[in-house]
Amino acid sequence: MGATISRLSEKPNLWPWLLLAPLAIYLAIFFLVPLIDVAIMSFTEPRLSIANYQKVLTGALYQKVFLNTFMTAALVTLACLCVGYPLAYLMNASKPRTAMLILLLVTMSFWTSFLVRTYAWMVLLGNNGPIVAFLRAVGFETPPQLLFTRFSSTLAMVHILAPYMIMNIYSVMRKIDPVLIRSAESLGARGFSLFRHVYLPLTAPGIANGCVLVFVICLGFYVTPVLLGSPREQMIAGLIGHQIEEFLAFGMGSAMAMVLLAITLAILAIYHRRFGLDKLWG
Amino acid sequence: MxxxxxxxxxxxxxxxxxxxxxxxxxxxxxxxxxxxxxxxxxxxxxxxxxxxxxxxxxxxxxxxxxxxxxxxxxxxxxxxxxxxxxxxxxxxxxxxxxxxxxxxxxxxxxxxxxxxxxxxxxxxxxxxxxxxxxxxxxxxxxxxxxxxxxxxxxxxxxxxxxxxxxxxxxxxxxxxxxxxxxxxxxxxxxxxxxxxxxxxxxxxxxxxxxxxxxxxxxxxxxxxxxxxxFVAGFIGESNLVPARIGDAAANQAESTALGICDYAPTESAVTDGQDVTLLIRPEHIRLSRNPIEGRKNVRMQVETIVNYGDNALVIGKVGDLQMRVRVLGADVVIIKEGEECCISWQPEAVFVVPR
Amino acid sequence: MRLIGILVIVFIAAPLVIVVPMSFSDARSLQFPPPGYWLGYYRAYFSDMNWLLPTWNSILIATATTVLTMALVVPATFALVRHRFAGKSFADLMMLMPLAVPHIVMAVGYYSFLGDLRLVHTHFGVVLAHTCLSVPIAFLVLSANLKGFDRNLERAAQSLGASPVQTFIHVTLPILRPGLLISALFAFIQSFDETVVAIFISGRNAETLPRKMFDSIRQEADPVIAVISTLLFLAVLVALVAPFAWRGLRSRLAESAPRSASPAGQ
Missing domain, CATH: 3.40.50.300 (P-loop containing nucleotide triphosphate hydrolases)
Known part of the structure; x- marks a missing residue:
């Protein structure tokens, strides 16, 4: 509508550029330059070559870590979906008050520092913790080692990332018009077929959103796998940190970081083409 | 001013x-x-x-x-x-x-x-x-x-x-x-x-x-x-009849559907043979079984009657032309959908829309 | 379905609930349920400079990050939401990029980049890095608010005699205030919670609380962490519940008091 076009925007003017310039310059210097630094280091440390990439892409150790990272991320995403979908459904189906309380809990979990949550899992799964105590009580003489395994880090990551999934799915579910479900029922859809043909397609955008978000965050997750995972089953981020901190191997660390970045951006680019990146965090 | x-x-x-x-x-x-x-x-x-x-x-x-x-x-x-x-x-x-x-x-x-x-x-x-x-x-x-x-x-x-x-x-x-x-x-x-x-x-x-x-x-x-x-169609309900001025001096126009039609004296200059639109408001048309003396009468095939209680809208066809007639609620009982009836108006009810 | 739901709720709630009793524990290491209760670790936290200093660093860095982020993001958001120009969709995308890059990648970059600038292990260096990471979050919140802003309000103000500057001060700013506050809060929390970049660049001088917690969990699992966790948890709880409580209180006050109270205090 003509009436909504502002007077300023009719002729090209400098205002938007002036307003945008400080941030653009800032991001160029303090965001892009460090990234370019990583790219350069991946080729120049310790000397100019593509040896780092050759090692990262073909070395058995690195391949194993990449594979492990992918498997873990996929597993965490799947688990988040299995945990998140039923809860979102339950929230949507329950009374406003109950839904509100569950939402408060999820939000609180979301806002609680993930270091705190990681620590809590350490307590829960520790050798003096309640789960081991429970296992002892029901007859396990020597309970299995829970902490510092792939199990503990995966479980904690599911817990940390589940709120992303729940909120994404819930926000889509809440917008589904109940009349639509009722009319589908009146047309003969029930049980699984109702879910398969009505609910699932309608909530698909939320599922896609949640899965992409959880998967991408999980790929680059550093803290929790390092603190709770097994040292023998590292993920990429942990290995990058290890290379830098222990060996000061900036070339290798940078090359791995670039590969991780490329994979992450590729996934997000696919999402961006399909849905638009601003929707992902919206 | x-x-x-x-x-x-x-x-x-x-x-x-x-x-x-x-x-x-x-x-x-x-x-x-x-x-x-x-x-x-x-x-x-x-x-x-x-x-x-x-x-x-x-x-x-x-x-x-x-x-x-x-x-x-x-x-x-x-x-x-x-x-x-x-x-x-x-x-x-x-x-x-x-x-x-x-x-x-x-x-x-x-x-x-x-x-x-x-x-x-x-x-x-x-x-x-x-x-x-x-x-x-x-x-x-x-x-x-x-x-x-x-x-x-x-x-x-x-x-x-x-x-x-x-x-x-x-x-x-x-x-x-x-x-x-x-x-x-x-x-x-x-x-x-x-x-x-x-x-x-x-x-x-x-x-x-x-x-x-x-x-x-x-x-x-x-x-x-x-x-x-546009104004004739946008404001109020209207019947807009395409016509041609037959005799400007006698205030007469010709229309395919209505034949020769007297119109109210107009302030705008119209000339013989000019294409115009005639405006007849639905409330100025009367509906009857038989022609009424002293008015322009045409026969209309009634298609739809929409009843509003105090009044009714009768829609019908005169030849190919659709006409709308507003009648008082009590009068509508004289006809039914599908019947033929007579509609009539006075020359003063016909206004020439120049453009 | 219901049963699964309840199990999920327990799964989500348990780790949040467990840290509170842990903080009152008198055990020397991770033991749950605690053998006894005391406030010793609270005393330990509030008297140990090894914990208080990182806390202070984090508050300082997060505050500076928030100020810098808002100073950069507010004008940019106005430009991006209110104006159409060539390259706008690219600019929109670039605003979100810091959110798309894994923090470990940025950490490697900052380690080298800030090292070159001799800013590694300084507060200023951490603020510079954190601001980049806070920009997209503040932008997302603020742009959503600004998109919902009814421009007729500004037109109305102008028709009533307010110059563009007066319009901004008397109408635009007060109406956007909640959005600005939330946006700033998000920027603050992002910086306060950020761990990975801080681990690599904050060093001992500018050590942040998350870095200290990370090191402590990795090395000794100091039970003081439970105290900090409880305090952080409490802060989140207050931040989440306070708006509801405040709204409830205000509507109750409004009901009990006649409408003669001066509106000046709003």
């Missing part, structure tokens, strides 16, 4: 699209003028140009002979009521009304007192301390009106202000706005797409279509003597 507000050849283009084509209009002091037209007809654009939010591509707006073109919106001293009221949500009703006074440097105590008086004038005495969201739609409307009037603007612009209200409240507000406008004598332009609103409130109606003024005249003139086919 005292020309208070003048629009001189206002043109507005967006790229290739022409939103307004050389709009000329003069408005007298104290007049209540309605801009009427469908959405996209240019009425709101004209309003925004007067207010200064849009810049005309060509042409000028003058108030009392002085051009407004160099003035920013805040320098124009024009009160506006927006469609969604645009009340400041963080200010109470009285603070909203005080705002224009505050901007003009009126001291708080004095300004709030004046704002209170203005609220009382629009019938909201005692509601000053409420926030907009604590007021009903009609009350918000009144606050917006008070705010647009409190600084004694040279012009009041109302942009479809009643659109969001339900029917009863709307009628009440029509009367209310008219009362306040009369009491203050402020020159007012009211934009709407609702013809009944325009009819009931205006001193003068300006009908817009495709960026042009189709007609500017009093409500009765617009209704009874529409100057263009």
């Amino acid at each position: 005292h020309q208070y507000l003048q629009l001189n050849g206002i043109t507005k283009t967006y790229g290739d699209f022409t939103a307004l084509k050389k709009v000329d209009l003069t408005i007298e002091k104290g007049e209540f003028v309605t801009f009427l037209g469908p959405s996209g007809s240019g009425k709101t654009t004209t309003l925004m140009i007067i207010a200064g939010f849009e810049k005309a591509t060509a042409g000028d707006v003058l108030v009392e002979g002085k051009s407004l073109s160099g003035l920013a919106p805040h320098e124009r001293n024009i009160g506006i009521v927006f469609q969604n009221y645009a009340l400041f949500p963080h200010k109470t009703a009285v603070e909203n009304v005080y705002f224009p006074l505050q901007m003009r440097g009126v001291r708080r105590g004095e300004g709030l007192k004046k704002a209170d008086e203005m609220l009382a004038l629009v019938g909201l005495g005692g509601f000053g301390k409420r926030y907009p969201k604590e007021l009903s739609g009609g009350q918000q409307q009144r606050v917006a009106l008070a705010r647009a009037l409190v600084f004694e603007p040279s012009l009041l612009l109302l942009d479809e202000p009643l659109g969001a209200l339900d029917k009863n409240l709307r009628e009440q507000m029509q009367i209310e706005i008219k009362r306040i406008q009369r009491a203050l004598g402020v020159t007012t332009i009211f934009v709407t797409h609702d013809q009944s609103e325009a009819m009931s409130m205006s001193d003068r109606i300006v009908v817009f279509e495709k960026g042009e003024i189709q007609q500017a005249a009093t409500p009765l003139e617009i209704y009874h003597k529409p100057q263009t086919r």
Whole structure:
């Protein structure tokens, strides 16, 4: 509508550029330059070559870590979906008050520092913790080692990332018009077929959103796998940190970081083409 | 005639699209003028140009002979009521009304007192301390009106202000706005797409279509003597019959469907053989079983009867031409759908639409 | 379905609930349920500079990050939401990029980049890095608010005699205030919680609380962490519940008091 076009925007003017310039310059210097630094280091440390990439892409150790990272991320995403979908459904189906309380809990979990949550899992799964105590009580003489395994880090990551999934799915579910479900029922859809043909397609955008978000965050997750995972089953981020901190191997660390970045951006680019990146965090 | 507000050849283009084509209009002091037209007809654009939010591509707006073109919106001293009221949500009703006074440097105590008086004038005495969201739609409307009037603007612009209200409240507000406008004598332009609103409130109606003024005249003139086919069709219910002037001296036209048809003497110059449109309002047509002496009679095949209780709308065909007839509720019993009947009118009921 | 739901709720709630009793524990290491209760670790936290200093660093860095982020993001958001210009969609995308890059990648970059600038292990260096990470979050919140802003309010103000500057001060800013506050809060929390970049660049001088917690968990699992966790948890709880409580209180006050109270205090 003509009436909504502002007077300023009719002729090209400098205002938007002036307003945008400080941030653009800032991001160029303090965001892009460090990234370019990583790219350069991946080729120049310790000397100019593509040896780092050759090692990262073909070395058995690195391949194993990449594979492990992918498997873990996929597993965490799947688990988040299995945990998140039923809860979102339950929230949507329950009374406003109950839904509100569950939402408060999820939000609180979301806002609680993930270091705190990681620590809590350490307590829960520790050798003096309640789960081991429970296992002892029901007859396990020597309970299995829970902490510092792939199990503990995966479980904690599911817990940390589940709120992303729940909120994404819930926000889509809440917008589904109940009349639509009722009319589908009146047309003969029930049980699984109702879910398969009505609910699932309608909530698909939320599922896609949640899965992409959880998967991408999980790929680059550093803290929790390092603190709770097994040292023998590292993920990429942990290995990058290890290379830098222990060996000061900036070339290798940078090359791995670039590969991780490329994979992450590729996934997000696919999402961006399909849905638009601003929707992902919206 | 005292020309208070003048629009001189206002043109507005967006790229290739022409939103307004050389709009000329003069408005007298104290007049209540309605801009009427469908959405996209240019009425709101004209309003925004007067207010200064849009810049005309060509042409000028003058108030009392002085051009407004160099003035920013805040320098124009024009009160506006927006469609969604645009009340400041963080200010109470009285603070909203005080705002224009505050901007003009009126001291708080004095300004709030004046704002209170203005609220009382629009019938909201005692509601000053409420926030907009604590007021009903009609009350918000009144606050917006008070705010647009409190600084004694040279012009009041109302942009479809009643659109969001339900029917009863709307009628009440029509009367209310008219009362306040009369009491203050402020020159007012009211934009709407609702013809009944325009009819009931205006001193003068300006009908817009495709960026042009189709007609500017009093409500009765617009209704009874529409100057263009668009106005005839847009205002009220109408039967529009394509015809050709047969004998201009005898006020006779010929139409394929109706045959030779007498029309009311017209002020516009028409010549023999000119193609015109004849306007016959449905309420001026009578329906009967047999022809009535002294009237133009034609036979109509009745297709649909829509009953409204006190009256009914009968739709039928005269040859290929669809005709609509309004009849009183009691009269409708004489015919049924599918039957043939007689419709008739007097020559005075037939108006020649020149364009 | 219901049963699964309840199990999920327990799964989500358990780790949040468990840290509170842990903080009152008198055990020397991770033991749950605690053998006894005391406030010793609270005393330990509030008297140990090894914990208080990182806390202070974090508050300082997060505050500076918030100020810098808002100073950069507010004008940029106005430009991106209110104006149309060539390259706008690209600019929109670039605003989100810091959110798309894994923090470990940025950490490697900052380690080298800030090292070159001799800013590694300084507060200023951490603030510079954190601001980049806070920009997209503040932008997302603020642009959503600004998109919902009714421009007719500004038009109304201008028609009522307010100049563009007066319009901004009297109308635009007060109405956007909640959005600005939330946006700033998000920027603050992002910086306060950020761990990975801080681990690599904050060093001992500018050590942040998350870095200290990370090191402590990795090395000794100091029970003081439970105290900090409880305090952080409490802060989140207050931040989440306070708006509801405040709204409830205000509406109750509004009901009990006649509407004669001066609106000046709002």
